[in-house]
Amino acid sequence: MAGRLFANHLRSVIQIQRCGLMTVDRIGNRDVVGYGFNGEPSYLDRTDFPCPAVRWKENTSDIMALREKEKGDWKKLSIEEKKALYRASFRQTFSEIDAPTGEWKGILGLSFIVISAGVWLYIYFKIFAYPEMPETFSLERRLAQLDRMKKLDMNPIEGPLARK
Structure with a gap:
């Protein structure tokens, strides 16, 4: 019984360490904002799973200033600022994802x-x-x-x- 408890604890520690090592290398200083498609901190543009685990762009001073501004009233934000915030979080819109690529x-x-x-x-x-x-x-x-x-x-x- 004690062996199983120790093994379960050890397994969770190994998983946390593995994800921690992979996270630093792959996402840089981007924000982790959710669970993601498969629980790993990765970015995927998918229409069937529209919420990626990390933001698309890394945090810069401009983006951080816009994030502080978005905490207030959204009516004060211009269209360009809203688009910049969207593009900082997502790489493509749904219409861009579904657009034909010509691969055929x-x-x-x-x-x-x-x-x-x-x-x-x-x-x-x-x-x-x-x-x-x-x-x-x-x-x-x-x-x-x-x-x-x-x-x-x-x-x-x-x-x-x-x-x-």
Whole structure:
């Protein structure tokens, strides 16, 4: 029982230390404002989880002055100041996140390049690498071979389903 209690305490200490080491390196002097997407102090622009754990920009004197000013009446803030506060906390707006990126064009182009390379490779092998087909593959030769097999009664089908 005492071992489990010690192990649980040790696990929480290790997790706190791990997050503490990662936090200093990754977020700098940005504010941690919430739990985040997965509990780690990271920034992600997501429409399904709109509240990142840290702010987008690091704290500067201008931003800190605006934060002090925002604690008062918001009607006294100008539109530019409100936008600066928003951009300090978030990298993109929802419309910017949902905007098309044009990535499909590159994927489609690469797919066409691969398909075209495959077609050209097939044509190359068909013309230059493979030898000519033997005469026995022509239609008249195959029909003559089938006629000969019937005359010699080769591999007859026997049983209740056989027809003559």
